[in-house]
Amino acid sequence: MSYKVTIRDIQQITHDVKRFRVDKPEGYEFIPGQATEVAIDKLRWRDKKRPFTFTNLNGEPDLEFTIKIYNDHNGVTNQLNYLNIGDQLIIDDPWGTIQYNGPGVFLAGGAGVTPFISILRRLARDNSIEGNTLIFSNKTEDDIILEDEFEAMLGRHFMNVITDEPTDNYTYLDGFIDKEFLEEQIDDFDQPFYVCGPMDFNEAMLGYLKELGADPEALVFEE
Structure with missing residues (x-):
């Protein structure tokens, strides 16, 4: 299932990493370590999905992605670099196999x-x-x-x-x-x-x- 979410905040974390906070769909839950497929809700980019990991906690009111921007090619992360608050993304259901199994x-x-x-x-x-x-x-x-x-x-x-x-x-x-x-x-x-x-x-x-x-x-x- 796919969901449209609105970008509510963008922060520069390092010289090439940004944090995006977006709306959390009602009832949407994930396990720490999981990811989802993300696309940009703009012409020619809606079918270009890429996996990104949730980096906030499940009980928070929004979703957070911490994403490295690659400017050396015209891909999804390069396009993400030009998005603004109010722009929309398309996300799918959570998936992923990295889950916590105890201290290590x-x-x-x-x-x-x-x-x-x-x-x-x-x-x-x-x-x-x-x-x-x-x-x-x-x-x-x-x-x-x-x-x-x-x-x-x-x-x-x-x-x-x-x-x-x-x-x-x-x-x-x-x-x-x-x-x-x-x-x-x-x-x-x-x-x-x-x-x-x-x-x-x-x-x-x-x-x-x-x-x-x-x-x-x-x-x-x-x-």
């Missing part, structure tokens, strides 16, 4: 962190976030989405990995998340692991985790 390690690459935002916000609200760790890989420090909020929620259990620029800031770790990194930073592979990022990132993380002894049944990712 969240591994995110870039905008792949978005399915984790609602999950971690709900855990923080419910005072149940203890035992969870977020390891977040980005190209530069400027690319980190919601850095202050993750820091407030997770403290020392929020770890940033910067891949494309050197930094002497002790709060960031230079380099890439590889098998050696995971072995050094994680002392328990008998726990859930939540993985989301570009396809190459997901495949690499899942491969490393299996090699390190993680239970394939405990690996949560978008299928």
Whole structure:
């Protein structure tokens, strides 16, 4: 089923990420970590649906999407960049396989962190976030989405990995998340692991985790 929703607020989160808040259809509910197909309600764009994750909490009166804008091609996110408050989107019913199965390690690459935002916000609200760790890989420090909020929620259990620029800031770790990194930073592979990022990132993380002894049944990712 499809629904037309009106954009009520737009905020710039990073240099290339925006937060959109839209009307919530009556009776519409989602599970943290789920997404929906979104299209722009304008000529030539209504049939160009793309998946975006809900990033707010289910009980709130609106819906929120945190979306990375790609300006290097004339796609949906590029068009989203030019929308204004009052414009409309078309959304479908929720779907998705990234759901919380207990305390564990969240591994995110870039905008792949978005399915984790609602999950971690709900855990923080419910005072149940203890035992969870977020390891977040980005190209530069400027690319980190919601850095202050993750820091407030997770403290020392929020770890940033910067891949494309050197930094002497002790709060960031230079380099890439590889098998050696995971072995050094994680002392328990008998726990859930939540993985989301570009396809190459997901495949690499899942491969490393299996090699390190993680239970394939405990690996949560978008299928």
